[in-house]
Amino acid sequence: MAALWSRKRETAADEALIRTLYEEHGRALLAYATRLTGDRAAAEDVVQETLVRAWRHPEALVNGKGSVRGWLLTVARNIITDRVRARAARPQEVAESPGTTPVARDHAEAVVDSVVVLEALHQLSSDHRDVLLEIYFRGRSVTEAAEALGVPPGTVKSRSHYALRALRETFTGVSLKEVAG
Incomplete structure (x- = not known):
């Protein structure tokens, strides 16, 4: 029973941490990600992924090395960089149109x-x-x-x-x- 209460406290603390991070840094993260991606929806995805990484690694936020906002912005930039590299590694998707030939069946x-x-x-x-x-x-x-x-x-x-x-x-x-x- 003690383990259950301990886990509930951890979950509540995690939720409070993420909520606080979003309230304090969400707007700045979104503005930064939007500026880097040029796309509001993609920027929102980046902010969400950044907060998930913060939730998974809370020790990185309290280690005393630099600011929390700096860590969050760095994570967001790394996520965007990874996505750009992933898109560059595979061929660009082209939508079918009357001018393009249809993709051949397997x-x-x-x-x-x-x-x-x-x-x-x-x-x-x-x-x-x-x-x-x-x-x-x-x-x-x-x-x-x-x-x-x-x-x-x-x-x-x-x-x-x-x-x-x-x-x-x-x-x-x-x-x-x-x-x-």
Whole structure:
């Protein structure tokens, strides 16, 4: 129980310390950070981070080496410097606009998509698979596919229809019979 009371007193003391620091030095810290960053919101973040560091290291405030405000301003400057260096270390983010090209998708998605499609194609009959390969992968017209496969154009159309329906069922898991019935 004594440990609980001790911790509550420490917490209250910590809160009082931070509240006092903010009341005494908050405006100066905010003005300083705003001047260095040029951005009020970023400056507020810096002030908050500075006070969190003060809360984590209260011994630095009472060690007798320099003023508390000087320590706080130094910490704020270091935080800003670290943020500037971090931004410089990575490429600048550019928002997409009509004039910029969209960011390419991760190629891993394309690999997975290819594997899924190839697996679905292997589940089709060879007649259906051959028609889809001719039309969609080789870019042939119905007439050209019919000539390459040695079947009438009507057969190519019919096989492509049933092959696509089978693929749709494979990907959705719902057959047209289930939908109609």
